Amino acid sequence: LKAPMMPPSKRSLRAILPKTSLNEALLLSPPEPATTTVFYFPGCGSERLYSTIAEAAIYDLLKTGTRVVLPPAHLCCGFPARANAKTRMHSDVTLRDTIILSQIREMFGYIHFDAVIVSCGTCRESLRELGTEEIFNCSLADIAHFVMEHAPERFTSTTARPFFYHAPCHDSLQGEGPLMLRQIGGQVTAVPGCCSEAGTLALSRPDIAGAMLKRKRDALQSALSGEPHATTIATNCPSCISGLGRNRDLHVTPQHLAVILAENLGGANWRKELHNLLKTAEVVTF
16 A cells, blocks of 8 residues: 555544435425525445535535435445446446436425536446436536536635646546636646546556556646645545545645535535534435
């Protein structure tokens, strides 16, 4: 482990939410009258590995007047199984997800959904193949893109802050990440190259991942010589948080764009405010 990954969060998202079984969803309402409703699929990376991402996504949505429906705990999109040629496992996971999401949509048949929200590009690809857009009759959207398009007036252009930016290979923002940062006053320097994590590649082929890590470190060191004041490298992929976190010895910390937006909306104490917002969470059986 010559390049340890970014430490995971100390708790999962579900540690701060009411417990649900496999046939129960959660309905989260904003503090003001809801103007939109979304279904948010956190995925493994945002819900369990780096739960701060899912917490920030929910906070961003609630603070911009959006009602949020969450699936049962710990659903996987199935992409890791497919990437590792686990065909049977992938089929089982996607069939289960299709049934659960269809039942949730039927249960909330009286609600118009404005979007299915993701905070992970691989989840976006899997959910699209799953037919989630047809199930909910709406489009798939990255959390940052949705909230900044839905309520741009809520986000302030703070004092200019330098950021590095890493575009994920599976990019749910389709190259628009730097634009989101600039809208809140960020001065963005893009750092090219794969993060080296590539989902499970760092486990299955550490030799290839090691070569990719070196290439990314070289690009990051080059960027640091040109922008020495930047200490945060932003991205919009949980897996990339792992890969980028292997470069923390360069004194640069990876941060998901959803978390950066949460800090913009609520300051350093946004997580404490989130706890109060979650007190009205409703468990809905489907």
